[in-house]
Amino acid sequence: MPIYEFRCKGCGNRFEKLCPLGETGAGLKCPECGKQAPERVMSAFQTRGIAGGTGSCGSCSSKNCGSCGH
């Protein structure tokens, strides 16, 4: 199963979750605030792949782009 990244529409929390292919997030809840239907983000590991797999997004110093928002 792929790992999808989601962003809560309520608190802005971003989190990753193993989901069945095609998961939209409609049935999920934010682990922070419990708000339903987080927005699916396109996508942490795709961005990393384009960047050459370094894990750096170029616009911040984070080594984990899942936590920096890029």
Ligand SMILES: [Zn+2]
């Ligand atoms: Zn939330």
